[in-house]
Amino acid sequence: xxxxxxxxxxxxxxxxxxxxxxxxxxxxxxxxxxxxxxxxxxxxxxxxxxxxxxxxxxxxxxxxxxxxxxxxxxxxxxxxxxxxxxxxxxxxxxxxxxxxxxxxxxxxxxxxxxxxxxxxxxxxxxxxxxxxxxxxxxxxxxxxxxxxxxxxxxxxxxxxxxxxxxxxxxxxxxxxxxxxxxxxxxxxxxxxxxxxxxxxxxxxxxxxxxxxxxxxxxxxxxxxxxxxxxxxxxxxxxxxxxxxxxxxxxxxxxxxxxxxxxxxxxxxxxxxxxxxxxxxxxxxxxxxxxxxxxxxxxxxxxxxxxxxxxxxxxxxxxxxxxxxxxxxxxxxxxxxxxxxxxxxxxxxxxxxxxxxxxxxxxxxxxxxxxxxxxxxxxxxxxxxxxxxxxxxxxxxxxxxxxxxxxxxxxxxxxxxxxxxxxxxxxxxxxxxxxxxxxxxxxxxxxxxxxxxxxxxxxxxxxxxxxxxxxxxxxxxxxxxxxxxxxxxxxxxxxxxxxxxxxxxxxxxxxxxxxxxxxxxxxxxxxxxxxxxxxxxxxxxxxxxxxxxxxxxxxxxxxxxxxxxxxxxxxxxxxxxxxxxxxxxxxxxxxxxxxxxxxxxxxxxxxxxxxxxxxxxxxxxxxxxxxxxxxxxxxxxxxxxxxxxxxxxxxxxxxxxxxxxxxxxxxxxxxxxxxxxxxxxxxxxxxxxxxxxxxxxxxxxxxxxxxxxxxxxxxxxxxxxxxxxxxxxxxxxxxxxxxxxxxxxxxxxxxxxxxxxxxxxxxxxxxxxxxxxxxxxxxxxxxxxxxxxxxxxxxxxxxxxxxxxxxxxxxxxxxxxxxxxxxxxxxxxxxxxxxxxxxxxx
Numbered sequence: 001x002x003x004x005x006x007x008x009x010x011x012x013x014x015x016x017x018x019x020x021x022x023x024x025x026x027x028x029x030x031x032x033x034x035x036x037x038x039x040x041x042x043x044x045x046x047x048x049x050x051x052x053x054x055x056x057x058x059x060x061x062x063x064x065x066x067x068x069x070x071x072x073x074x075x076x077x078x079x080x081x082x083x084x085x086x087x088x089x090x091x092x093x094x095x096x097x098x099x100x101x102x103x104x105x106x107x108x109x110x111x112x113x114x115x116x117x118x119x120x121x122x123x124x125x126x127x128x129x130x131x132x133x134x135x136x137x138x139x140x141x142x143x144x145x146x147x148x149x150x151x152x153x154x155x156x157x158x159x160x161x162x163x164x165x166x167x168x169x170x171x172x173x174x175x176x177x178x179x180x181x182x183x184x185x186x187x188x189x190x191x192x193x194x195x196x197x198x199x200x201x202x203x204x205x206x207x208x209x210x211x212x213x214x215x216x217x218x219x220x221x222x223x224x225x226x227x228x229x230x231x232x233x234x235x236x237x238x239x240x241x242x243x244x245x246x247x248x249x250x251x252x253x254x255x256x257x258x259x260x261x262x263x264x265x266x267x268x269x270x271x272x273x274x275x276x277x278x279x280x281x282x283x284x285x286x287x288x289x290x291x292x293x294x295x296x297x298x299x300x301x302x303x304x305x306x307x308x309x310x311x312x313x314x315x316x317x318x319x320x321x322x323x324x325x326x327x328x329x330x331x332x333x334x335x336x337x338x339x340x341x342x343x344x345x346x347x348x349x350x351x352x353x354x355x356x357x358x359x360x361x362x363x364x365x366x367x368x369x370x371x372x373x374x375x376x377x378x379x380x381x382x383x384x385x386x387x388x389x390x391x392x393x394x395x396x397x398x399x400x401x402x403x404x405x406x407x408x409x410x411x412x413x414x415x416x417x418x419x420x421x422x423x424x425x426x427x428x429x430x431x432x433x434x435x436x437x438x439x440x441x442x443x444x445x446x447x448x449x450x451x452x453x454x455x456x457x458x459x460x461x462x463x464x465x466x467x468x469x470x471x472x473x474x475x476x477x478x479x480x481x482x483x484x485x486x487x488x489x490x491x492x493x494x495x496x497x498x499x500x501x502x503x504x505x506x507x508x509x510x511x512x513x514x515x516x517x518x519x520x521x522x523x524x525x526x527x528x529x530x531x532x533x534x535x536x537x538x539x540x541x542x543x544x545x546x547x548x549x550x551x552x553x554x555x556x557x558x559x560x561x562x563x564x565x566x567x568x569x570x571x572x573x574x575x576x577x578x579x580x581x582x583x584x585x586x587x588x589x590x591x592x593x594x595x596x597x598x599x600x601x602x603x604x605x606x607x608x609x610x611x612x613x614x615x616x617x618x619x620x621x622x623x624x625x626x627x628x629x630x631x632x633x634x635x636x637x638x639x640x641x642x643x644x645x646x647x648x649x650x651x652x653x654x655x656x657x658x659x660x661x662x663x664x665x666x667x668x669x670x671x672x673x674x675x676x677x678x679x680x681x682x683x684x685x686x687x688x689x690x691x692x693x694x695x696x697x698x699x700x701x702x703x704x705x706x707x708x709x710x711x712x713x714x715x716x717x718x719x720x721x722x723x724x725x726x727x728x729x730x731x732x733x734x735x736x737x738x739x740x741x742x743x744x745x746x747x748x749x750x751x752x753x754x755x756x757x758x759x760x761x762x763x764x765x766x767x768x769x770x771x772x773x774x775x776x777x778x779x780x781x782x783x784x785x786x787x788x789x790x791x792x793x794x795x796x797x798x799x800x801x802x803x804x805x806x807x808x809x810x811x812x813x814x815x816x817x818x819x820x821x822x823x824x825x826x827x828x829x830x831x832x833x834x835x836x837x838x839x840x841x
Contacts, residue, residue: 204262260287392548399544409531410567413523417567420520421574427512428577429633435499436636436685442472442498443687443710450689450703475500492761493705494712497639517575524571534568534594545599545611558599558610562617565595569622576626578649579634579642586623616659624653624666631673637681638713643720650727675732678721682736686714688745690752697754711749711762714741719769730774738786742766747789755800757815760822763794767826775831783831791832798823798839 190198445465479496501509524532531537541561545552569591577583586592595618599611627649636642650670653660660667688710691703698704721737746766753759770787778784783791801819804812820839827836 260290263287395544395548396551399540402540406531406537406564409527410564413527414567416523417520417570417574420516420523421570424513424516424574425629425633427509427516428630431501431509432634432636434505435501438468439498439638439685441468445469445472446702446706446709447687447689450691450706472498492708492712494709495640495716497636497641499636499639513575520571520574532568534565534591537565537568538594538598542598556610558614561598561610561614562621565591565618566621569618573622573626577630577634578627579630579645581641583645586619591618613659616657619653619657620659620664620666624660624670627653628666628670628673631670631677635677637678637720638685638717640716640720643723647723647727654727671728674724675728675736678724678736679740681717682740686717686741686745688714688749690748693752693754696752699758707749708758711746711753712765714745714749715762715765715769717741718746718766722769722771725771725773734774734784734786737770738784743786743789747793750790750793750797755797755804755819757819759797760819763797763826764822766790767794767829770830772829778831781831781833787830787832791827791830791835794823794826794830794832795835795839798827798835802839 445468448465449469475498476493478500483491529536530540541557544557572589572591573586576586576589578586592615596615598614599609627646631646635646654667662668689703689707691707695701695703696707718737718741721733721741724733750759750762750766753762767790774784798820801816801823804816805820824836824839827833827839
């Protein structure tokens with residue numbers, strides 16, 4: 001269903017009786033109306049197919065239409081014009097309603113309307129003929145031109161009038177339903193092109209103003225200078241919705257120019273719609289020439305013609321002669337250009353440019369041909385290498401899958417390997433802690449026993465202490481007998497290491513150790529050999545290095561292998577403890593023998609090749625890390641044998657493997673662990689009791705025996721610290737040995753010891769343990785600042801021997817003189833020559 005706004009016609013009908021009032025109101029409202037040619041044509045009843053039904057026809061409702069005539073007196077003659085419908089304001093609330101209805105009465109009314117329309121056209125044509133003589137001079141158009149234009153306009157506007165009157169007739173029914181003269185119009189519904197032309201024409205009329213529109217069938221004209229004019233009802237009909245007020249201040253010449261422009265546009269549109277005609281084209285050309293002539297007159301009168309005064313069609317119109325075709329030679333304006341030299345020069349220039357372009361094209365063609373040849377050669381080469389590339393791809397694919405599976409297997413087994421390694425380290429750690437705790441308990445028990453010999457001190461001995469004392473004395477007796485069997489005479493109590501344990505503890509330790517070792521040997525039983533057997537894994541990477549050396553180097557396999565082989569090496573190192581007496585050398589293990597010569601057959605001359613660093617990297621990641629753990633948790637600094645084995649291992653690592661150096665972080669961690677363990681032993685295990693000289697004069701007393709044992713135990717630790725001379729820094733060693741042990745325990749012990757034959761070996765043991773390279777940084781006549789206390793004690797002992805020479809018997813004088821000589825030598829060794837000279841003199 002289509003809807004159209006409804007208009008109120010009653011207001012217009014009330015004002016139709018007074019022409020002057022209607023004109024004034026229409027002028028005040030600023031409404032515009034189509035030309036009479038648009039509204040005087042007979043309206044038609046439109047029938048369209050119903051989109052909601054098949055074969056039915058949609059007809060508009062009855063249209064009621066009032067017809068009356070207005071008469072106007074012009075020059076004494078009466079002109080009659082047919083009245084048209086007058087429209088009022090629009091009613092937006094109601095719309096057009098189509099009904100399927102058609103009656104014979106409507107057809108009769110339509111025929112009657114057509115007859116009246118033809119009669120009105122004939123009367124209008126007669127009136128135009130009478131007034132042609134008066135209008136021709138005013139408008140500047142000839143009679144023939146106006147007739148042709150009138151015919152063309154009527155032909156085009158007839159269709160528009162049918163559409164417009166059909167719509168207006170439909171709306172008039174809603175305005176006056178009491179009128180019995182209802183009319184139905186029949187005809188064809190206008191197509192989209194006709195409706196578009198009607199709307200565009202009305203839009204042009206609104207833009208130009210009704211004053212600028214020249215109606216071709218106007219039947220009402222007024223004489224020049226006459227105050228009266230013919231008034232029609234259409235002049236009062238301002239039915240357009242555009243509420244703009246017309247501007248009546250337009251100049252007459254400007255009005256004529258706008259009229260010509262509007263007429264040309266309308267004619268062009270009609271010509272486009274109708275397909276064009278020769279008469280229409282001639283009329284358009286005539287209007288263009290007239291417009292140009294009028295514009296020239298205006299320019300002459302005003303002195304200058306602005307560029308924007310011409311119509312848009314004239315401003316953008318290009319004459320064909322002004323354009324030079326692309327394939328046409330441009331004719332020079334100067335006749336001198338027609339000379340032979342000029343033409344020859346132009347031809348030569350043209351030839352030079354073409355030759356240059358041709359040369360460029362030849363170079364490009366040669367380049368393209370060479371590239372084609374290269375591509376063909378490359379294609380043939382690639383085709384010949386297809387088999388090789390296929391084999392390489394398969395090899396890479398196999399290696400990728402193999403390495404992925406190997407890494408996945410190592411990641412899966414790594415947790416079990418670490419668990420077994422921690423279990424073994426814990427087993428050794430518990431054993432060492434048991435030995436250290438037992439030694440500390442023995443020192444505490446002996447100290448308490450020595451305090452019990454003092455007067456007034458009473459202490460009850462519990463059974464646990466008695467049991468520990470009995471076990472301690474039994475171990476000492478067994479060690480003494482062992483030395484006697486080995487003919488070891490130079491031995492002092494306190495230098496031996498009390499690391500003996502019962503057979504039950506030994507069997508328990510060995511059982512647990514064997515269990516962990518067995519679990520380590522069976523950790524890869526559920527894995528295929530090529531994923532855990534070191535030789536098979538090594539062979540796969542050897543093949544890669546041999547067959548695809550370039551890709552092997554680009555993949556940095558040499559840097560990845562140490563991390564890949566680390567789990568397999570750690571499995572073999574689980575049961576390895578270099579601190580034990582029968583410890584196996586790691587260089588004799590199977591992993592070392594397998595990987596020692598890796599890459600040697602294909603090794604490059606470059607010493608920095610990753611393959612050449614495979615073994616040092618493995619030693620750093622496995623052996624050194626294992627040693628660090630043993631130093632922190634298993635090593636006992638008071639055990640001279642463990643210390644000597646550990647120092648021998650570290651020296652060999654430093655000498656044989658360049659990665660073990662002072663700049664290496666792993667090496668620094670190892671040395672730091674050694675220094676930390678020595679300091680902890682110095683704080684926890686060293687104890688030298690201080691007794692009066694009168695008590696220590698009795699060599700059979702418990703105090704003397706306990707003091708003598710603890711002093712020699714401190715001397716042993718002093719020797720252990722000095723053994724790290726070439727490994728630890730000198731400053732760290734001097735701090736531990738001189739500041740922490742010598743001046744804190746040993747010097748006080750020598751000062752409280754009785755000056756007899758037993759004091760000289762003690763002083764000699766301390767003096768001989770001090771490294772001589774410590775004195776290289778000082779003057780030959782002065783000693784180290786940390787040794788000043790020791791020099792003073794030795795000088796005091798030497799002075800005591802000097803006194804004994806004069807006081808004792810002849811037999812005692814020999815021992816006293818030997819004591820003075822030995823003390824003097826020790827002072828010279830300590831770079832205390834002045835003190836030594838005083839004793840000799």
